[in-house]
Amino acid sequence: MARPILIANRLSAPLILASSLLLLTPSPAAQTSTVEVYNLRSYTHPTHTRIVVDIGKLREFSSAELKDPERIYVDIYQARLNPILLGKTYVARCDYIKEVRIAQKNATTVRVVAELDLAKVERYQVFPLFDPFRVVIDIFPKETASAPPTAPPGEQTPAVPAEKPAKLPEPTAEGYSMARQLGLGIQRVVLDPGHGGEDPGAIGKKGLKEKDVVLAVASELRTLLAAKGLEVVMTRESDIYIPLENRPVIANQQKADLFISIHANANRNRKKRGVQAFYLNFSPDPQVNEIAALENATSTKRIGEMQDTLKKIVQNSKILESRDLAYKIHGNLVKLLSQHYSAVESLGVRGGPFWVLIGGEMPSVLVEISHLSNAQEEERLKSPAYRRQVALGIYEGILEYMRSLGKG
Numbered sequence: 302m303a304r305p306i307l308i309a310n311r312l313s314a315p316l317i318l319a320s321s322l323l324l325l326t327p328s329p330a331a332q333t334s335t336v337e338v339y340n341l342r343s344y345t346h347p348t349h350t351r352i353v354v355d356i357g358k359l360r361e362f363s364s365a366e367l368k369d370p371e372r373i374y375v376d377i378y379q380a381r382l383n384p385i386l387l388g389k390t391y392v393a394r395c396d397y398i399k400e401v402r403i404a405q406k407n408a409t410t411v412r413v414v415a416e417l418d419l420a421k422v423e424r425y426q427v428f429p430l431f432d433p434f435r436v437v438i439d440i441f442p443k444e445t446a447s448a449p450p451t452a453p454p455g456e457q458t459p460a461v462p463a464e465k466p467a468k469l470p471e472p473t474a475e476g477y478s479m480a481r482q483l484g485l486g487i488q489r490v491v492l493d494p495g496h497g498g499e500d501p502g503a504i505g506k507k508g509l510k511e512k513d514v515v516l517a518v519a520s521e522l523r524t525l526l527a528a529k530g531l532e533v534v535m536t537r538e539s540d541i542y543i544p545l546e547n548r549p550v551i552a553n554q555q556k557a558d559l560f561i562s563i564h565a566n567a568n569r570n571r572k573k574r575g576v577q578a579f580y581l582n583f584s585p586d587p588q589v590n591e592i593a594a595l596e597n598a599t600s601t602k603r604i605g606e607m608q609d610t611l612k613k614i615v616q617n618s619k620i621l622e623s624r625d626l627a628y629k630i631h632g633n634l635v636k637l638l639s640q641h642y643s644a645v646e647s648l649g650v651r652g653g654p655f656w657v658l659i660g661g662e663m664p665s666v667l668v669e670i671s672h673l674s675n676a677q678e679e680e681r682l683k684s685p686a687y688r689r690q691v692a693l694g695i696y697e698g699i700l701e702y703m704r705s706l707g708k709g
């Protein structure tokens with residue numbers, strides 16, 4: 302469940318361009334909260350290098366040039382760096398960029414620095430692009446600078462690795478990890494604790510917040526998966542706001558093999574209880590649409606963007622795999638909880654239109670781990686023992702899914 306949030310109009314802001322300083326005037330609503338910087342990417346073309354900072358919501362930014370060492374920087378205001386980018390540096394493969402790095406400059410400013418060899422740079426420009434909002438830095442080398450040994454014109458080639466080289470899982474006490482033994486390529490799992498920051502999600506009658514419960518369960522699940530030698534990335538590790546649409550982007554960027562979004566449900570009927578799992582599909586079931594509406598409430602997308610979305614869904618060949626994963630997670634979750642608790646209700650597995658599942662290039666599932674609107678389930682969700690059983694249930698489901706791939 303989610304409280305709707307008013308989103309600033311991203312396209313109506315005036316643009317003021319003054320030498321190397323570029324300011325966007327965000328609406329008052331945008332100024333009051335920080336937005337997450339969730340991706341930094343870069344491509345070297347034969348003619349120039351493009352660095353893109355993905356921000357998601359309109360933000361004011363400025364850029365300037367500094368000496369010793371020669372560098373340009375872009376400051377993005379009212380922004381926070383997703384922890385997955387913390388401390389990351391990127392070594393460019395072209396001779397006119399030495400390094401690109403991104404950091405949290407202070408509590409509300411994110412700074413991107415590109416260290417350059419200005420003697421080899423003809424010019425550069427910093428400008429915004431929209432839908433979703435991003436800041437672009439284009440750097441053009443002088444003709445004397447050697448062109449990068451890259452792709453034919455028009456083809457995009459990563460100039461700098463977008464992420465660290467894939468690590469093989471470390472051997473565990475039992476020898477090589479299960480991921481390694483099965484050799485299935487399922488090595489990296491992205492866990493997505495729902496909501497966060499200004500968006501608490503569902504709130505129980507006694508005040509328990511969905512955003513806190515799901516973060517605790519995801520952290521528990523991370524420990525279990527890591528002990529099996531799987532790499533785990535969390536879309537958030539703290540109480541920060543991350544737009545729904547950015548979450549599968551994070552999973553794609555991390556080249557995750559599975560994406561699991563963890564939520565707790567709410568219903569107007571406080572007697573309603575139980576666990577349920579979802580995969581992406583358009584569903585005529587009004588009950589599913591109601592849950593989807595709650596989970597989609599913070600989406601910044603407009604109806605007009607549905608076309609683009611439909612295309613993405615058609616391209617998504619992972620729907621069958623996602624359904625299979627959803628069944629295995631749900632089955633194990635119900636089984637495990639039923640062994641320790643009474644009146645555990647299975648609400649089954651359904652397809653539904655969830656923004657957070659759209660665009661993911663890997664099997665993706667959303668799990669509703671119980672109802673915060675139900676007094677007994679709120680009580681249970683408060684206890685570390687129940688949270689641990691929930692994490693164990695999802696964990697067993699993931700392992701069963703991996704084993705089933707091994708047989709196939």
Ligand SMILES: [Zn+2]
Pocket residue numbers: 302303495496502503511563564565596
């Ligand atoms: Zn939720």
